[in-house]
Amino acid sequence: MTYRRCGRSGILLPEISLGLWHNFGGGADEAECRAMVGKALELGVCHFDLADNYGPPPGSAEECFGRLLKRDFAAQRDEMFISTKAGHLMWPGVYGDWGSRKHLISGLNQSLRRMQLDYVDVFYHHRPDPNTPLEETIGALVDIVRSGKALYIGLSKYPPALFQQACAMLREEKVPCLLHQIRYNLLDRACEAEVLPTVAQEQTGCIVFSPLAQGMLTGKYLGGKLPSVSRAADTSSVFLNAEKVQADAERVQQLQNIASAAGIPLTELALRWLLRREEVTSVLIGARTVAQLEQCAAAAGQAPLPQDVLEAIG
Ligand SMILES: NC(=O)c1ccc[n+]([C@@H]2O[C@H](COP(=O)([O-])OP(=O)(O)OC[C@H]3O[C@@H](n4cnc5c(N)ncnc54)[C@H](OP(=O)(O)O)[C@@H]3O)[C@@H](O)[C@H]2O)c1
Numbered sequence: 001m002t003y004r005r006c007g008r009s010g011i012l013l014p015e016i017s018l019g020l021w022h023n024f025g026g027g028a029d030e031a032e033c034r035a036m037v038g039k040a041l042e043l044g045v046c047h048f049d050l051a052d053n054y055g056p057p058p059g060s061a062e063e064c065f066g067r068l069l070k071r072d073f074a075a076q077r078d079e080m081f082i083s084t085k086a087g088h089l090m091w092p093g094v095y096g097d098w099g100s101r102k103h104l105i106s107g108l109n110q111s112l113r114r115m116q117l118d119y120v121d122v123f124y125h126h127r128p129d130p131n132t133p134l135e136e137t138i139g140a141l142v143d144i145v146r147s148g149k150a151l152y153i154g155l156s157k158y159p160p161a162l163f164q165q166a167c168a169m170l171r172e173e174k175v176p177c178l179l180h181q182i183r184y185n186l187l188d189r190a191c192e193a194e195v196l197p198t199v200a201q202e203q204t205g206c207i208v209f210s211p212l213a214q215g216m217l218t219g220k221y222l223g224g225k226l227p228s229v230s231r232a233a234d235t236s237s238v239f240l241n242a243e244k245v246q247a248d249a250e251r252v253q254q255l256q257n258i259a260s261a262a263g264i265p266l267t268e269l270a271l272r273w274l275l276r277r278e279e280v281t282s283v284l285i286g287a288r289t290v291a292q293l294e295q296c297a298a299a300a301g302q303a304p305l306p307q308d309v310l311e312a313i314g
Helices: 030-043 060-079 101-115 134-146 160-172 195-202 213-218 242-247 249-262 266-275 290-297 307-313
Strands: 003-005 012-014 016-019 047-049 081-086 120-125 150-156 177-183 205-209 282-285
Touching: 012 016, 016 030, 016 290, 030 060, 030 290, 060 101, 081 101, 081 150, 101 120, 101 134, 120 134, 120 177, 134 150, 134 160, 150 160, 160 177, 160 195, 177 195, 195 205, 213 249, 213 266, 242 249, 249 266, 249 307, 266 282, 266 290, 266 307, 282 290
Parallel strands: 016 047, 016 282, 047 081, 081 120, 120 150, 150 177, 177 205, 205 282
Antiparallel strands: 003 012
């Protein structure tokens, strides 16, 4: 595995990290989850990304990961970099969502209980809250670090100006933002205009999610296919379906043609293309099987993509 420094911090992250959004929930095969954590550690994929609401049902990914950690991987805790998040709807009532001090501190306490951990390595505010003063959210994050329940703070999906404001407040408190978590893939390049330059300016790390556009950039849906075991076919996931797959099919086919001409698997092309950006510290994949994890991890430490391939992608 190749590691990159996370902004100006002391932390190195693997070029490929493992996210547990949809692959460790209630319906997941726990033996496969255990095998994935084991294989990840063997490959040097030492960063595991969670959030309170990962599952489904919400909380079940943290519970599964916590059981596996306690049973099989406790001795390797210090070799692992574990994150969680709060800020999306998690529990009923008026405190179960967004960015208040109440929500963030209660949310992290619940996550630590589910994972049977004393602390996480990074705690994120999962999304900006338009109705809570930024000072309150940042104050809670700072206090969380000072309490020892998280070693570092991350922010997710913050628009550039708010991200800069938040970074300035965190710096002032001597709890600098470790990294920004954003969506970036060959089908969604919105972050290139402003978000990535802001990350560079703030000198934070940056970890990018849905690098394979939830599986579309593996080519598995090409030719109108809808594999029965796939995220798009899974009716418990509202984030990908046959219509969304169809909407991007033409562009994915173009990219598949470029990958085939270059002799590089499309999955690897998609991940190496993201790693071409030096602002990107790590690419956060959501593999569901050990085989998928191994294929994705193979994208780390590779030479830059050839110029003609980059030009063909555009
Ligand atoms: N901060 C945020 O708001 C936010 C939002 C979304 C995600 N995230 C984080 O980012 C992580 C990754 O997001 P993502 O799950 O959308 O990532 P992704 O890697 O783009 O998509 C994951 C899906 O791709 C398929 N896949 C992965 N590797 C494959 C391979 N080698 N061959 C074939 N199929 C492969 C699997 O699909 P099948 O299930 O079809 O086999 C898997 O479910 C999440 O787990 C989470 O930690 C954060």
